[in-house]
Amino acid sequence: MLTLISLVNLNIYSQNENKLKAGVNNLLRYGNGKETSSGLSYNKEYFEDLTDVKISTKDLSAGFRFEMNKPSELGRDFKGISKRYVEFTNHDNFDIRAGSFWEIIGRGLTLNSFEQRQLAFDTGLDGIRIIFKSALNKNKSIRFKSEIIGGYLEYSDYLKPERIEKYDLKDANLELTFFSLLDFGFNYVYAKGKIPSGIYETDINAHLPEIYFSFNTSKFQLFSSYAHKRTEISANDLFPVSFTSMGDGLYSSVNYSIKNIGISLEYKNYRFDLTTPDNQSTERPTKALPFQNPPAAVKQQTTVLTSRVPHPTDFNDEVGFQLDVFYMPGEDLSISLNGSIASRHYSFYDADTSSIVRFSTNKRNLNFLPSLKNDFSPYSEISIESEYYYSDKLSGKLGFYYQHSITYNDFFKDSPDKKHYITMPIEARYNLNNKISLKLHVESQWAYNSLREAKYQNFSNYFTSFFITRSPDLAFSISGEYTTDKLELSGKNAWLEAEASWNINSSNIITIAFGSERGGLRCTSGICRYINPFNGFRLTIQNIF
């Protein structure tokens, strides 16, 4: 590690003499304490250091990432160079990159590889990417962009890190733009994959063509994308006969904005692997592939308690809408409204009169719309948030969230899992002077879970945090949480944590936290994982140069 840091130093110092440009950023995370999983508490210590180094000249750049995750907090342990690349660009119409990269095409229905370190999720590719763009006429009103990708992806299942899916992926993309108003895109992904399911490994060939278009004016935008998925499954011990599976997905969004109001409506219809409940599995080789990651079209939760009960989008079988409205009636007041609704496409029935369960689909004509009936496992959410600046010193936020979900049990039809949550966050901020600010954030949540014994069905959660910051260098916060939930997995009902951060300067920050964290489900960009409760010490150091 010392050698690496010294090399980094040399690169930095050499940039003036050689007219090289260098950039380094480092993230160090250390934690030591106790983690609770399945009701058991055990010692947990992690040390993760990630250094990204980049060196570039005018047209050429190269970089690498050194990682030392030993032991890792989430995911696999690793020590060494995890990413490296070299890239040439003429900053005009040509770009070629060899090595590690992430990519998104359109809205990600067929290709959206990305990294989400907080969830130990990474679908980065290792290979080559070539981009060429140009105008088709003299006044550049008609332009095109073409892209070719060939790469290898090794995806460590973020829920079971030892389970590795391997893909050899090729992609060709063409985008045409007319008068900066209309865009048309065509994409084709071909992937050969090896997908483990228990002790078996299944070879697949996936073909994913996609077409998308957008219409853009300053006030109105429309985007729509359709992707088809054809997966050929090779015969093996798990699947004695080879077969082909078909699926598709549609995403559309409409935005309209005038001076102080903005409206956005999204529609999703994902059917990448429609199947009956007895066939569903996260290890199914016909499922939506890890490099496919379309828009979740549900609210990105920003409060502590609502983000614990997110809706995990099912890209294999989900249809729904999301509406967002931003309104600023005056300079001091802003109001944000959000509503979303989603469900699976069909309900199912047991078609076998014997004791064997064999599901069949209840066909319906309106399968392009979500249903709120129990047997469609619906999710709905509505929220309103308002922020008001009373004066230069005093401001506040108020919110109301209602989240409702039903997880239907096709095997035991009388016991759907109904949950709803009402959450009210309130926040007040006060600037004592132009350096010191105070913030009080309080959240109350009332929850209901139908599957529990009657006396445990209703419970509430309360979260309070108090922040004091001194610009530009110090921040301190203390957070407390309390639940009346007698069935809380960690066996606790109260958590308390203190955090302090010091900005050595504007690009170097040290943060120390000590106390207990409740854990729970955490989702970002449609990717969700359960984070275990933790009690102990955490250190984070961020540096950018």
Add this chain to the structure above:
Amino acid sequence: MKYLLNIIIIISSFSLISNSKSISQTYIDFTANDLEGNEIILSSLLKNGPVMIAFWRTWCPSCNEEQKAMNELYSKYKPSGFQYLGINVDNQKSVSKVRAYVSAHNFTFTVILDTDKKIFEMSGGTDDIMPYSLILSKTGDIIHTRIGFKSGDENEIENEIKKILNLN
């Protein structure tokens, strides 16, 4: 405790780098489209004066606080030649909300979409760091880098703007 040595080495090495005043990083040029489809070329903007580049997301509370504060500072120092680019790095999946958000909040500065995060990555940004901003001198040198934003930081940013515009 076995990690203590590693932590100390890393802190010391980076402190050494950060304290070095001899470092003068230069920004790499880029071309991107703003929300109206106009081509924005960084090198062309720099010809008119210093540029502050700030990366933000619609659902990041500190980013929103920074954007509001910067909207005011931009209006105040625009006549003196200060330029500000808000580069949105929302995932391409939520980009449909950006235009509505910008319009509703009456942001007057230029907003660029960097959905594939190429500009963000080129600028040394990572997902663990948000908001993230840089102030570039007219010659393209990075004279100020900032991770995060808290109330009152706008004063420090304003001082940097005044310094680079020679308004002190």
